[in-house]
């Protein structure tokens with residue numbers, strides 16, 4: 001009986017499915033495990049394998065939609081190993097995703113999906129010969145790619161630091177910006193406004209917006225009472241309209257806060273066949289991801 005049933009199923013299996021089964025054995029894609037420097041937890045990342053993953057329909061290098069599509073892609077291909085991190089819905093994931101962890105995850109997804117980058121060239125800094133080189137993504141992760149891990153007692157997304165900007169008069173609490181905060185910085189901004197900011201500052205938001213977003217709580221005393229602001233809108237409106245001398249004092253206080261070097265550094269050592277010297281070539285994951293995802297977009 002059993003044998004018969006199996007045979008029946010096999011007969012009914014459409015031939016495209018048999019072909020897909022065979023196709024998956026032709027490519028060597030596997031999951032990898034990575035440790036996130038900010039959440040300090042291990043994750044498994046899986047490769048982009050099918051068209052349904054590729055929802056990035058337009059190449060808008062810095063638009064909010066592009067960022068969110070990349071976030072969705074990362075979310076879909078990340079599996080937390082630690083039970084405490086499950087289940088995390090997409091919004092919770094964004095609230096806990098620090099930029100450094102995002103880079104790490106994006107690197108992981110790209111590495112398991114696209115093992116090799118297109119050939120590149122650079123001029124050797126020693127002999128000025130043109131070097132043409134090919135880079136495998138797994139070579140970019142070096143033993144010193146991660147300098148530090150988040151070392152504060154509170155989890156990075158819950159961390160707050162109280163700063164007394166003016167003694168007994170003005171106190172703020174600052175936070176570490178998560179992906180959800182960054183996405184909020186894009187809200188209500190058209191693509192042309194973003195393009196303008198990109199041109200002048202290299203970032204899709206102004207330093208003022210960034211500073212205001214880093215403040216999660218503000219308390220000011222006018223001599224008789226404490227006035228407390230604890231919503232992003234209130235803080236933003238206060239900060240942007242505050243006297244410039246006060247803004248300066250707040251930025252100075254923020255600049256004094258020491259944070260570690262958490263950003264991962266991806267690089268390879270390029271060997272020059274002409275003079276036999278080697279030099280470091282750094283890769284920006286954001287650029288690599290645009291390059292690779294754009295290629296897919298062109299194919300589709």
Ligand SMILES: [Zn+2]
Pocket residue numbers: 124125126127128129272273274275276277
């Ligand atoms: Zn050389």
